Amino acid sequence: MSTVNLFTDGEPIRDTKAPEGPVEQRWDKRRFGGKLVNPANRRKLSVIVVGTGLAGGSAAATLGELGYHVKSFCYQDSPRRAHSIAAQGGINAAKNYRNDGDSIQRLFYDTVKGGDYRSRESNVYRLAQVSVEIIDQCVAQGVPFAREYGGLLDTRSFGGVQVSRTFYARGQTGQQLLLGAYQALERQVAAGTVEMFTRHEMLELIIVDGAARGIVARDMVTGEIETHTADAVVLASGGYGNVFFLSTNAKGCNVTATWRAHRKGALFANPCYTQIHPTCIPQSGDHQSKLTLMSESLRNDGRVWVPVAKGDKRDPREIPEDERDYYLERIYPSFGNLVPRDIASRAAKNVCDEGRGVGPGGLGVYLDFADAIQRLGRKAVADKYGNLFEMYERITGEDPFEVPMRIYPAVHYTMGGLWVDYDLQSTIPGLFVIGEANFSDHGANRLGASALMQGLADGYFVLPNTISDYLAKGPFPKVGDDHEAVVEARESVTGRIERLLSIDGDRTPDSFHRELGALMWEYCGMERTDEGLRKAIDRIRELREEFWTRVKVPGENEELNQALEKAGRIADFFELAELMCIDALHRTESCGGHFRAESQTPDGEALRDDEHFAYVAAWEYTGDAPVLHKENLEYENVKMVQRSYK
Amino acid sequence: MKLTLKIWRQKNADDPGRMVPYELDDVSPDMSFLEMLDVLNERLIVEGEDPVAFDHDCREGICGMCSLVIDGTPHGPQQATTTCQLHMRHFKDGDVITIEPWRAAAFPVIKDLVVDRSAFDRIIQAGGYVSAPTGSAPEAASIPVPQADAHAAFDAATCIGCGACVAACPNASAMLFTAAKITHLGLMPQGQPERYGRVTAMVAQMDAEGFGGCTNTGECTAVCPKGIPFETISRLNADLLKATRKAS
Numbered sequence: 001m002s003t004v005n006l007f008t009d010g011e012p013i014r015d016t017k018a019p020e021g022p023v024e025q026r027w028d029k030r031r032f033g034g035k036l037v038n039p040a041n042r043r044k045l046s047v048i049v050v051g052t053g054l055a056g057g058s059a060a061a062t063l064g065e066l067g068y069h070v071k072s073f074c075y076q077d078s079p080r081r082a083h084s085i086a087a088q089g090g091i092n093a094a095k096n097y098r099n100d101g102d103s104i105q106r107l108f109y110d111t112v113k114g115g116d117y118r119s120r121e122s123n124v125y126r127l128a129q130v131s132v133e134i135i136d137q138c139v140a141q142g143v144p145f146a147r148e149y150g151g152l153l154d155t156r157s158f159g160g161v162q163v164s165r166t167f168y169a170r171g172q173t174g175q176q177l178l179l180g181a182y183q184a185l186e187r188q189v190a191a192g193t194v195e196m197f198t199r200h201e202m203l204e205l206i207i208v209d210g211a212a213r214g215i216v217a218r219d220m221v222t223g224e225i226e227t228h229t230a231d232a233v234v235l236a237s238g239g240y241g242n243v244f245f246l247s248t249n250a251k252g253c254n255v256t257a258t259w260r261a262h263r264k265g266a267l268f269a270n271p272c273y274t275q276i277h278p279t280c281i282p283q284s285g286d287h288q289s290k291l292t293l294m295s296e297s298l299r300n301d302g303r304v305w306v307p308v309a310k311g312d313k314r315d316p317r318e319i320p321e322d323e324r325d326y327y328l329e330r331i332y333p334s335f336g337n338l339v340p341r342d343i344a345s346r347a348a349k350n351v352c353d354e355g356r357g358v359g360p361g362g363l364g365v366y367l368d369f370a371d372a373i374q375r376l377g378r379k380a381v382a383d384k385y386g387n388l389f390e391m392y393e394r395i396t397g398e399d400p401f402e403v404p405m406r407i408y409p410a411v412h413y414t415m416g417g418l419w420v421d422y423d424l425q426s427t428i429p430g431l432f433v434i435g436e437a438n439f440s441d442h443g444a445n446r447l448g449a450s451a452l453m454q455g456l457a458d459g460y461f462v463l464p465n466t467i468s469d470y471l472a473k474g475p476f477p478k479v480g481d482d483h484e485a486v487v488e489a490r491e492s493v494t495g496r497i498e499r500l501l502s503i504d505g506d507r508t509p510d511s512f513h514r515e516l517g518a519l520m521w522e523y524c525g526m527e528r529t530d531e532g533l534r535k536a537i538d539r540i541r542e543l544r545e546e547f548w549t550r551v552k553v554p555g556e557n558e559e560l561n562q563a564l565e566k567a568g569r570i571a572d573f574f575e576l577a578e579l580m581c582i583d584a585l586h587r588t589e590s591c592g593g594h595f596r597a598e599s600q601t602p603d604g605e606a607l608r609d610d611e612h613f614a615y616v617a618a619w620e621y622t623g624d625a626p627v628l629h630k631e632n633l634e635y636e637n638v639k640m641v642q643r644s645y646k
Numbered sequence: 647m648k649l650t651l652k653i654w655r656q657k658n659a660d661d662p663g664r665m666v667p668y669e670l671d672d673v674s675p676d677m678s679f680l681e682m683l684d685v686l687n688e689r690l691i692v693e694g695e696d697p698v699a700f701d702h703d704c705r706e707g708i709c710g711m712c713s714l715v716i717d718g719t720p721h722g723p724q725q726a727t728t729t730c731q732l733h734m735r736h737f738k739d740g741d742v743i744t745i746e747p748w749r750a751a752a753f754p755v756i757k758d759l760v761v762d763r764s765a766f767d768r769i770i771q772a773g774g775y776v777s778a779p780t781g782s783a784p785e786a787a788s789i790p791v792p793q794a795d796a797h798a799a800f801d802a803a804t805c806i807g808c809g810a811c812v813a814a815c816p817n818a819s820a821m822l823f824t825a826a827k828i829t830h831l832g833l834m835p836q837g838q839p840e841r842y843g844r845v846t847a848m849v850a851q852m853d854a855e856g857f858g859g860c861t862n863t864g865e866c867t868a869v870c871p872k873g874i875p876f877e878t879i880s881r882l883n884a885d886l887l888k889a890t891r892k893a894s
Contacts, residue, residue, distance in 0.1 A: 141776050509691075511688070
């Protein structure tokens with residue numbers, strides 16, 4: 001079993017480039033301190049943006065509007081399909097339209113606290129500041145937000161906060177915001193400032209003289225390996241939740257873009273911070289290909305329970321009241337069914353581990369609306385949750401009005417990502433990382449309705465302002481296709497593809513992905529232990545070996561080859577999985593989405609260790625044991641406290 | 647259950663293509679339609695055959711990437727449901743299911759069940775937006791929108807751009823797709839300044855892409871997984887008429 005030398009310690013990170021001074025003045029100071037690019041010179045400067053979700057789509061559109069020459073890439077057939085489209089709940093902004101005491105300071109405070117004090121104050125404060133501009137921008141684009149009778153914007157309270165600051169568009173806020181960004185992007189395509197490359201996947205980063213200067217991308221229709229060069233590269237390629245195989249991510253979501261950059265020198269921060277959402281539809285069998293989220297608003301009226309007895313297979317309607325365990329209400333009498341995501345998820349896992357789970361494989365708990373239907377009437381429940389009940393019935397074939405829903409936690413979001421400074425620049429000059437792909441704003445746990453806020457903050461407002469300081473140093477010497485670094489990057493990609501195609505083994509790419517995912521879920525999921533993580537690391541290494549000797553990728557490169565696409569992504573997931581486990585192993589505290597069984601309070605709650613772990617763990621790739629660089633987190637504006645929900 | 651699938655196989659754009667039968671045992675009623683195809687593909691890979699290419703991504707009915715004409719109907723037999731949300735419990739043991747790609751001149755087949763829908767992006771490029779560069783926006787609350795308009799705009803804005811409307815239309819018209827965007831933006835105050843230029847440009851682009859004309863058969867709205875209302879097309883036509891009058 002792995003014991004020693006899983007990683008080594010490196011130099012701490014001392015400078016995040018955040019300006020000094022009061023936190024509320026830092027963004028102004030940075031914008032004033034940064035160099036600008038003359039409008040006439042912008043068209044001579046080119047920027048590659050990988051990914052077209054909220055962050056990438058809004059960034060590419062905005063950079064195009066500013067006059068830069070932008071090349072935008074997505075693996076889907078249209079930029080409108082990026083997985084931001086699936087976000088349901090809403091987007092936070094400190095508008096204080098409700099006059100209920102909200103402010104930039106409060107949004108900042110809630111986000112730092114919600115992140116369990118593992119995020120960077122300067123970045124989060126800026127996020128809260130910019131939040132108000134995002135709503136203005138999206139409304140101007142014609143995003144059909146929910147409205148009051150008087151025609152003004154409606155808001156709701158979300159994720160347990162006490163103010164009503166979440167703007168929404170029914171249960172499809174992500175879709176509407178993304179279409180806003182997509183339309184702005186297509187407008188720039190028409191204007192000629194943005195060149196769009198759909199069905200293209202980034203497979204390598206090109207570095208020239210230490211700076212990011214381009215990417216290698218595969219045309220997924222023809223298989224052609226293309227090299228694209230630019231003056232700067234922006235990664236907006238999303239999170240890595242699909243390392244678990246089953247998650248609420250889209251099937252194509254992957255870590256390849258960020259992982260390739262990591263291998264070329266970009267530090268990867270806090271990879272173990274993953275968010276597990278408590279209300280998803282459970283797996284129905286071995287054929288399961290993805291998991292579907294049900295809005296957590298269901299917990300406002302549904303009661304969560306499992307049978308008291310192990311292995312109770314009775315129809316839930318026949319189980320009498322005194323043989324049911326409403327465990328959240330029992331353990332957390334003051335918050336009950338409304339405890340935060342991480343706590344609700346872990347409690348569900350615990351009762352299932354005890355053998356009291358329900359449904360296929362015993363991996364589910366009931367979310368019961370019988371009381372709500374009796375109390376409010378069937379119509380009121382239908383008005384509130386009708387569309388969710390329909391979605392549930394479509395997938396499971398069961399009617400929640402008749403039978404209690406079954407839910408189970410699922411991987412939903414990854415807080416970790418490439419390390420970036422205050423300018424959203426990675427440790428590779430000229431490589432910027434935005435949205436879920438970076439690590440910066442959510443600490444160890446993301447609050448509901450904050451992902452959309454961060455993606456659009458980065459793309460519309462932060463990056464377009466900070467990148468100019470870098471681009472002002474240009475134009476940089478032109479890099480030709482025959483440049484040594486370009487040739488080398490292209491050859492490494494073709495070599496890898498040839499290798500994958502030549503193994504000709506007896507196992508499908510998906511079979512490896514499923515096995516890796518199950519391993520990660522077991523040992524690096526909702527609860528992690530020293531022993532389990534070490535076991536996982538050993539097993540991941542064995543499985544990776546097996547992958548490279550037994551995987552079977554049919555067909556050839558020069559065609560649309562979905563098995564080849566998958567195999568390449570899985571190869572990178574293997575490497576990421578090991579780093580996630582190492583990160584989880586070294587962080588012996590519990591915080592946010594990271595629960596270490598060894599670090600809990602006497603009554604079983606997460607126990608943070610601020611004395612030893614109030615830092616960002618940024619990992620350097622070496623090809624062997626990774627090197628840990630710590631960025632210490634200092635809190636000048638928020639006092640650190642232990643969370644409690646009892 | 648046991649099924650026979652007849653699937654359109656086409657190696658690339660130049661290949662004429664053909665229907666190929668596959669037998670599949672042990673299909674669980676709880677599987678989604680795409681999971682059933684995953685099972686087939688896993689088997690094909692192990693047997694050394696080329697797996698069936700099909701587009702899909704979110705698998706929760708919102709990205710618009712999945713397609714498939716199932717037994718002659720885009721997105722299959724269940725109304726208001728994308729292929730990825732269709733489950734096998736709607737089929738029975740012994741069924742023979744035909745699976746084909748979207749059929750339209752403007753959506754050429756790339757491989758098997760995968761088609762090129764980039765024409766939709768170009769229709770949006772022609773004018774499916776509000777020109778509001780980042781930073782130029784007025785304070786959000788300064789633009790009130792009557793709630794009823796916001797609702798109707800939203801109903802149109804839920805279009806996922808999947809192209810089922812085109813696949814179902816006997817003329818392969820993209821009218822419902824285009825009308826959804828015209829309606830969404832035309833009902834919002836933000837969309838007014840460019841309203842008439844937008845409809846003219848988008849319809850011209852739709853024609854240029856080779857989509858057919860609309861003859862009001864209504865097949866589009868019947869298969870639309872998001873239930874985009876048929877009257878959006880009347881709204882488009884009304885705007886187009888006004889635009890033409892203004893121009894003359």
